[in-house]
Amino acid sequence: MRATVAFNRQISPAYLQLGIAAPAFPATFRAGEFVMIRPSWVGDPFLPRAFSIYRIFTRPSGGASSAGDAAPVVEILYKILGRGTQCLSRMEPGQEIEILGPLGNSFTLPDDLGQAVLVAGGIGVPPIAALAAQVAQIRNSKFEIRNLDVFLGGKTSEDILCLKDFEEAGAGVHITTEDGSLGTRGLITDVLRPCLLTPHASRLTLYACGPPGMLAAVAGLAEESGVPCQASVEANMACGFGACMGCAVEVKGDGKSYKLVCKDGPVFDSREIVW
Amino acid sequence: MSQEPRAAGSPTPNPQSPTPVDLSVNVAGIRMKNPVMTASGTFGYAQEFEQYMDLNRLGALVVKTITRLPRPGNPPPRIVETPAGMLNAIGLQNVGIEGFIREKLPYLRRLQPPLIVNVAGESVEDFRELTKRIGDQEGVAGIELNVSCPNVAGGLDFSTDPQLAYRVVKAAREATPLPLIPKLSPNVTDIVAIARAVAEAGADAISLINTLVGMAVDVRTRRPRIGNVTGGVSGPAIRPIAVRMVWQVARAVRLPIIGMGGILTAEDALEFMIAGATAVAVGTANFIDPEAPVRVIEGLEQYCTANGIQDVRQLIGSLEIPLGIDE
Ligand SMILES: Cc1cc2nc3c(=O)[nH]c(=O)nc-3n(C[C@H](O)[C@H](O)[C@H](O)COP(=O)(O)O)c2cc1C
Numbered sequence: 319m320r321a322t323v324a325f326n327r328q329i330s331p332a333y334l335q336l337g338i339a340a341p342a343f344p345a346t347f348r349a350g351e352f353v354m355i356r357p358s359w360v361g362d363p364f365l366p367r368a369f370s371i372y373r374i375f376t377r378p379s380g381g382a383s384s385a386g387d388a389a390p391v392v393e394i395l396y397k398i399l400g401r402g403t404q405c406l407s408r409m410e411p412g413q414e415i416e417i418l419g420p421l422g423n424s425f426t427l428p429d430d431l432g433q434a435v436l437v438a439g440g441i442g443v444p445p446i447a448a449l450a451a452q453v454a455q456i457r458n459s460k461f462e463i464r465n466l467d468v469f470l471g472g473k474t475s476e477d478i479l480c481l482k483d484f485e486e487a488g489a490g491v492h493i494t495t496e497d498g499s500l501g502t503r504g505l506i507t508d509v510l511r512p513c514l515l516t517p518h519a520s521r522l523t524l525y526a527c528g529p530p531g532m533l534a535a536v537a538g539l540a541e542e543s544g545v546p547c548q549a550s551v552e553a554n555m556a557c558g559f560g561a562c563m564g565c566a567v568e569v570k571g572d573g574k575s576y577k578l579v580c581k582d583g584p585v586f587d588s589r590e591i592v593w
Numbered sequence: 594m595s596q597e598p599r600a601a602g603s604p605t606p607n608p609q610s611p612t613p614v615d616l617s618v619n620v621a622g623i624r625m626k627n628p629v630m631t632a633s634g635t636f637g638y639a640q641e642f643e644q645y646m647d648l649n650r651l652g653a654l655v656v657k658t659i660t661r662l663p664r665p666g667n668p669p670p671r672i673v674e675t676p677a678g679m680l681n682a683i684g685l686q687n688v689g690i691e692g693f694i695r696e697k698l699p700y701l702r703r704l705q706p707p708l709i710v711n712v713a714g715e716s717v718e719d720f721r722e723l724t725k726r727i728g729d730q731e732g733v734a735g736i737e738l739n740v741s742c743p744n745v746a747g748g749l750d751f752s753t754d755p756q757l758a759y760r761v762v763k764a765a766r767e768a769t770p771l772p773l774i775p776k777l778s779p780n781v782t783d784i785v786a787i788a789r790a791v792a793e794a795g796a797d798a799i800s801l802i803n804t805l806v807g808m809a810v811d812v813r814t815r816r817p818r819i820g821n822v823t824g825g826v827s828g829p830a831i832r833p834i835a836v837r838m839v840w841q842v843a844r845a846v847r848l849p850i851i852g853m854g855g856i857l858t859a860e861d862a863l864e865f866m867i868a869g870a871t872a873v874a875v876g877t878a879n880f881i882d883p884e885a886p887v888r889v890i891e892g893l894e895q896y897c898t899a900n901g902i903q904d905v906r907q908l909i910g911s912l913e914i915p916l917g918i919d920e
């Protein structure tokens with residue numbers, strides 16, 4: 319659907335935050351859902367890009383507002399990694415942009431959830447921040463969820479994002495960086511491991527999003543400690559809605575079998591996937 | 594996602610125009626209310642698109658290739674963007690013919706546009722069987738024979754050798770009276786020789802073109818960018834090649850041609866029709882804009898209105914080559 323750039327700003331040296339005012343977009347979403355985004359002209363880069371939804375807010379339509387002011391603003395976070403994101407980083411407020419979504423499935427919170435442990439690596443953080451907000455919201459109504467912990471990992475301190483969101487959600491935050499510039503020096507799994515192997519790790523569910531190596535390691539830990547883990551995975555995508563069959567991920571089953579990340583995912587039970 | 598109120602299927606009359614444009618075409622007995630169809634493998638089984646567009650506006654529907662047995666498809670990554678297009682090696686992932694008949698056909702049958710089922714076999718006998726089984730189903734208007742998928746190992750490519758292509762079409766011909774539309778590969782030196790062979794074997798129309806075999810390398814890892822190493826290139830990058838092949842075949846063979854390859858807009862579709870295509874298929878464009886086929890249909894109508902063309906068929910093969918040009 320046709321939309322316009324509301325803002326596009328740097329939030330740290332390597333990361334940007336894009337807001338898209340999309341009149342026809344729903345005002346709510348579920349953590350894990352994503353959108354396909356491309357400039358409104360067709361050219362280079364050619365394919366739309368997939369981004370997890372970080373937040374959606376509806377601007378109050380105040381006094382001298384034009385009609386577009388009340389449109390939901392869909393926010394994403396991104397890092398300049400290739401030509402697609404480079405092109406995105408040059409877009410300015412008011413420019414037209416195409417957005418399709420919300421797409422895909424979402425994280426689920428089991429009714430008897432006791433403790434939610436969220437894990438995000440680098441630019442995997444937006445759906446995790448969205449989930450933290452969602453958990454905080456229902457924590458008020460469902461007293462069940464005793465604990466909310468977040469493990470954030472990155473190469474350096476620059477890769478640690480959304481700290482304020484996690485604070486607001488009342489989460490215990492654990493940070494690791496590979497160079498030790500913030501939090502514990504090392505890998506996310508180094509600090510996650512002891513937490514999962516404690517005796518009170520029952521009714522605990524892991525929620526993870528991040529680079530493939532990290533996800534595989536977290537999935538391995540989950541398996542080891544018998545903890546369920548929902549992982550949001552990535553794949554090259556052309557369409558985002560199940561038409562091209564390009565976004566396959568291998569799942570366990572008889573012989574080779576695949577699922578589509580855009581339609582069956584992006585969130586999967588980590589035990590289902592061949593890592 | 595702007596949707597028109599469902600004037601289900603009725604040809605959209607243009608209130609401004611005194612003489613409405615006739616967009617209908619006839620491809621080997623398949624009556625289409627406009628010349629725009631979907632390219633196999635880029636439109637799923639149509640249901641994926643129902644929330645984005647009115648499927649009944651399409652001239653015809655072509656669905657993803659069906660094989661005899663279900664196929665899991667190729668290992669990822671299966672796609673990657675390339676300049677003005679993409680490279681894919683999906684590997685014909687599909688539910689198999691019985692799964693298709695059970696799970697997909699009932700939905701497709703309820704739609705108004707004529708349904709063209711695309712099939713691929715691993716042998717001449719496969720093609721015969723598939724054509725027979727599909728031909729026996731209710732609600733199928735035609736069969737596209739995918740003799741040209743570049744992404745499956747084991748010699749599935751029957752369209753680089755005129756004799757093999759002939760045998761496949763001949764076997765299918767014996768199995769069904771339905772319109773047969775072989776879809777040819779552009780990965781050949783002489784497309785006309787292949788087109789002549791399938792025409793002689795009894796084809797009713799020809800689809801041109803499938804993807805061009807290509808490859809992309811990640812220079813950081815020194816690995817191929819897709820799991821299958823090579824794949825098929827599609828999108829605007831291949832359009833000039835597709836238009837050229839349509840033109841060559843249209844001059845040599847008296848069969849209707851369905852032209853495709855990088856069509857994003859009505860202007861792109863017009864190139865194909867002027868070069869000799871009776872109908873066109875929108876492929877990769879569906880991924881970047883699920884409403885692309887509708888935009889092409891609307892653009893065709895606008896073009897005809899603006900140029901005083903009352904019947905879109907006037908455009909077919911209307912290419913003018915200036916005198917004195919040595920073709
Ligand atoms: C992802 C993808 C999957 C495709 N799958 C099939 C297929 O299953 N059967 C087939 O005959 N052609 C298949 N094609 C080829 C298209 O139908 C079409 O011939 C080709 O892509 C050129 O048109 P385009 O540039 O408009 O996409 C596929 C193309 C793409 C991009």
Ligand code: FES
Pocket residue numbers: 554555556557558559560561562563564565578579580581
């Ligand atoms: S991205 Fe096209 S099917 Fe998933």
